[in-house]
Amino acid sequence: MQAKTEKEGKEKEVAAAEDLMREHGILRRTLLVYGEAATRLTQRPDSVSPEALQRGAKLFRSFGEEYHEKQLEEAFIFPALKKKGGEAASLSDVLITQHNRGREITEYILSVTNTAKLGANASALAEALRGFVRMYENHSAREDSIIFPAWKDAISGAEYSELSEKFEEIEHQQFGEDGFDDAVKQIGEIEASLGLVDLAQFTASIPPPA
Ligand SMILES: [Fe+2]
Numbered sequence: 001m002q003a004k005t006e007k008e009g010k011e012k013e014v015a016a017a018e019d020l021m022r023e024h025g026i027l028r029r030t031l032l033v034y035g036e037a038a039t040r041l042t043q044r045p046d047s048v049s050p051e052a053l054q055r056g057a058k059l060f061r062s063f064g065e066e067y068h069e070k071q072l073e074e075a076f077i078f079p080a081l082k083k084k085g086g087e088a089a090s091l092s093d094v095l096i097t098q099h100n101r102g103r104e105i106t107e108y109i110l111s112v113t114n115t116a117k118l119g120a121n122a123s124a125l126a127e128a129l130r131g132f133v134r135m136y137e138n139h140s141a142r143e144d145s146i147i148f149p150a151w152k153d154a155i156s157g158a159e160y161s162e163l164s165e166k167f168e169e170i171e172h173q174q175f176g177e178d179g180f181d182d183a184v185k186q187i188g189e190i191e192a193s194l195g196l197v198d199l200a201q202f203t204a205s206i207p208p209p210a
């Protein structure tokens with residue numbers, strides 16, 4: 001009974017834009033892992049476990065590229081914006097180009113981390129990771145602040161509610177009942193394997209006296 005009550009609590013509706021933005025949260029945490037790995041690869045290549053990066057790239061592929069990008073943004077968000085025209089429509093073309101470039105970089109990460117030691121690939125991999133992080137930080141921030149609000153404006157309230165449910169349905173089809181929770185768990189494990197779990201370690205130092 002306990003489990004059911006918990007489950008019912010989780011059934012509170014997640015509207016489409018919130019859904020997309022919290023998915024960005026998972027993807028951004030993967031970018032933070034990539035950024036940290038790129039720094040370590042430059043300083044001490046042996047300190048980066050290829051397996052952790054491989055898991056990060058697999059998560060980005062399944063949750064980011066195959067689901068969030070392909071099944072939500074490319075299937076519903078961008079087509080509605082293209083129909084409406086304006087700034088958001090022209091940004092959509094760039095965003096699609098970036099999805100495709102991201103997939104090429106993910107493919108590269110998956111291929112070079114499929115090894116026990118990164119060795120000779122370390123510096124090229126660090127460069128690819130930095131490029132990916134720079135692109136996708138810009139990409140997801142534009143989506144959160146321009147694309148998703150424009151999309152919400154472009155469709156009716158009824159359509160928005162309908163699509164909020166549809167997005168949930170797609171998530172369940174793709175990953176089962178707990179898609180988002182599983183992704184949170186996975187990124188947490190990847191962070192743990194690189195010593196990045198403790199949030200307090202990222203609290204900035206006190207600034208120097210002015
Ligand atoms: Fe996107």
Ligand SMILES: [Fe+2]
Pocket residue numbers: 024068069073140143
């Ligand atoms: Fe996105």
